[in-house]
Amino acid sequence: MTKQLIECVPNFSEGRRNEIIEAIVEPFRKRKGCALFDYRADKDHNRLVVSLGGEPDSVQEALLEAAKVAISNINLAQHQGSHPRIGAVDVIPFVPLQNITMEECVDLAHRFGQRYYKETGVPVYFYEEAALRPERKRLEVIRKGQYEALKREVVNSERHPDVGEPTLHPSAGATVIGARKILIAFNVNLGTDDVKVAKEIAKVVRSSSGGLSHVKCIGLTLKERGLVQVSTNIVDYEKNALYRVLELIRMEAKRWNVPVKETEIYGMIPAAAIVDNMSYYMQTSGFDPSQVIELRLLQMLGDDNT
Amino acid sequence: MTKQLIECVPNFSEGRRNEIIEAIVEPFRKRKGCALFDYRADKDHNRLVVSLGGEPDSVQEALLEAAKVAISNINLAQHQGSHPRIGAVDVIPFVPLQNITMEECVDLAHRFGQRYYKETGVPVYFYEEAALRPERKRLEVIRKGQYEALKREVVNSERHPDVGEPTLHPSAGATVIGARKILIAFNVNLGTDDVKVAKEIAKVVRSSSGGLSHVKCIGLTLKERGLVQVSTNIVDYEKNALYRVLELIRMEAKRWNVPVKETEIYGMIPAAAIVDNMSYYMQTSGFDPSQVIELRLLQMLGDDNT
Numbered sequence: 001m002t003k004q005l006i007e008c009v010p011n012f013s014e015g016r017r018n019e020i021i022e023a024i025v026e027p028f029r030k031r032k033g034c035a036l037f038d039y040r041a042d043k044d045h046n047r048l049v050v051s052l053g054g055e056p057d058s059v060q061e062a063l064l065e066a067a068k069v070a071i072s073n074i075n076l077a078q079h080q081g082s083h084p085r086i087g088a089v090d091v092i093p094f095v096p097l098q099n100i101t102m103e104e105c106v107d108l109a110h111r112f113g114q115r116y117y118k119e120t121g122v123p124v125y126f127y128e129e130a131a132l133r134p135e136r137k138r139l140e141v142i143r144k145g146q147y148e149a150l151k152r153e154v155v156n157s158e159r160h161p162d163v164g165e166p167t168l169h170p171s172a173g174a175t176v177i178g179a180r181k182i183l184i185a186f187n188v189n190l191g192t193d194d195v196k197v198a199k200e201i202a203k204v205v206r207s208s209s210g211g212l213s214h215v216k217c218i219g220l221t222l223k224e225r226g227l228v229q230v231s232t233n234i235v236d237y238e239k240n241a242l243y244r245v246l247e248l249i250r251m252e253a254k255r256w257n258v259p260v261k262e263t264e265i266y267g268m269i270p271a272a273a274i275v276d277n278m279s280y281y282m283q284t285s286g287f288d289p290s291q292v293i294e295l296r297l298l299q300m301l302g303d304d305n306t
Numbered sequence: 307m308t309k310q311l312i313e314c315v316p317n318f319s320e321g322r323r324n325e326i327i328e329a330i331v332e333p334f335r336k337r338k339g340c341a342l343f344d345y346r347a348d349k350d351h352n353r354l355v356v357s358l359g360g361e362p363d364s365v366q367e368a369l370l371e372a373a374k375v376a377i378s379n380i381n382l383a384q385h386q387g388s389h390p391r392i393g394a395v396d397v398i399p400f401v402p403l404q405n406i407t408m409e410e411c412v413d414l415a416h417r418f419g420q421r422y423y424k425e426t427g428v429p430v431y432f433y434e435e436a437a438l439r440p441e442r443k444r445l446e447v448i449r450k451g452q453y454e455a456l457k458r459e460v461v462n463s464e465r466h467p468d469v470g471e472p473t474l475h476p477s478a479g480a481t482v483i484g485a486r487k488i489l490i491a492f493n494v495n496l497g498t499d500d501v502k503v504a505k506e507i508a509k510v511v512r513s514s515s516g517g518l519s520h521v522k523c524i525g526l527t528l529k530e531r532g533l534v535q536v537s538t539n540i541v542d543y544e545k546n547a548l549y550r551v552l553e554l555i556r557m558e559a560k561r562w563n564v565p566v567k568e569t570e571i572y573g574m575i576p577a578a579a580i581v582d583n584m585s586y587y588m589q590t591s592g593f594d595p596s597q598v599i600e601l602r603l604l605q606m607l608g609d610d611n612t
Binding site for chain 1: 311313341343344359360403404488495548549552566567568569570571573574575576577580581583584587588589590591592593597598599600601602603604605606607
């Protein structure tokens, strides 16, 4: 497959007004070469998370259109929500999928950031792999104190944007643009209503308290179902596979004599991760994703198109 | 996607001489509209399994070219291998993939069989959905006693070929051509050199002796590796999943105190089967193949093409 394909997961600070939400996602539906994978608005967060895929040029064009809708309809000065944010368009991560390296996605993020500022007047910070200052790899550093604090502190050199004047856009704030790997959201539901069990297991699993690298994890209650959940984010599925996370949770759950009731993969997952998980459980030797018919057809169609 | 697409999985009786193997697959590489998905030669089987996809016309042209290479280089009278066979070109199944019905694939098999005999002089038997005699739906009926027995018995009316004179090609034997659903070839290698164990397990697994429906299975020796293999063909993966076959084999292997060393998925597999297997082992609830990034991209590219 010669065509370059990326994923992009832009986050917008609008989770309540349906007509605005629909107007924001419209460009992703319409644009050729761009596929709207999924979008989820959360009222408490007052935030919209969109997942899309496609060719870099189409994705960028659609992003600019969507961003302009968001910028002219969202006023950060009046925005309230439980999720941290600094802009109407809060975060735009580019994710390499096919025939594109992380370096190329970083370059794409930088070029897009320049154009984005020129066309919208909203200043830009670069994060994760695209960070220009090492501390800005971490989104929480850029977003510290959120819009309200950044509005005052942006004049200080350590909080200057990477693109644009050291002042926020009056209503749309600033936007964080970057490049990162695919992230998989994976939940394991346990047959107990004791959230302590989920919290203890989460502590064992997550990297921050000494568990598996590249895995974030919390324990929480699913009230309506009378279950608890070990909720994980796998930040690098090539370094820590889902099956390893699941088997560690199964192992720890035995200590509490609690069964794993079911698991959920939330949102998108790359085919390679599915193949990897199957191969572990089935002891498959030498299996190659190119043996999957649809992946080969994707390759063939991609080649035909170029 | 309006284009007709088929899969084809020709099996050739050559698994050892690399230069012949490469010469056989060359036409599949070169022909436009035809994609060489995969090819695997097995020294013990002394057999080459090719998997290709593409447009019906291109696939047929490439098949004829490849068959002529095989026919002029393989002598069944001297051929030895652990896999049953009756011809240099042993089996050619056509499989509907996109925008083509099973009936159209049957028709294609019949027309191709006539042309194949005319151009090569190798007699043809039709099998599976393309069978002209009901008992010939089953490949093993046609292949009974293999080349060595068929050579003598072909003169008997019940073993007459469907196309051609009732005599085998002196060096290339006969070829079985047909149409069928996607078939998954799945092998389970056991940590013993006692072929009796593999044969006993195969008997339990295969539908013909009372095992799982839609599953064919034989036990054989992998001499070079000092292992035995339970070699299965899953004829309808929607009715009997791979994981069920594997778990039944694991269960039976315990009776012999023999470990499952590894498994092999031989050739192509549809994405739905991989998702299904992963979901079983990972207890995944409500997982939808449209969550797989590449499957969404395939949909997008397919739509763009029409």
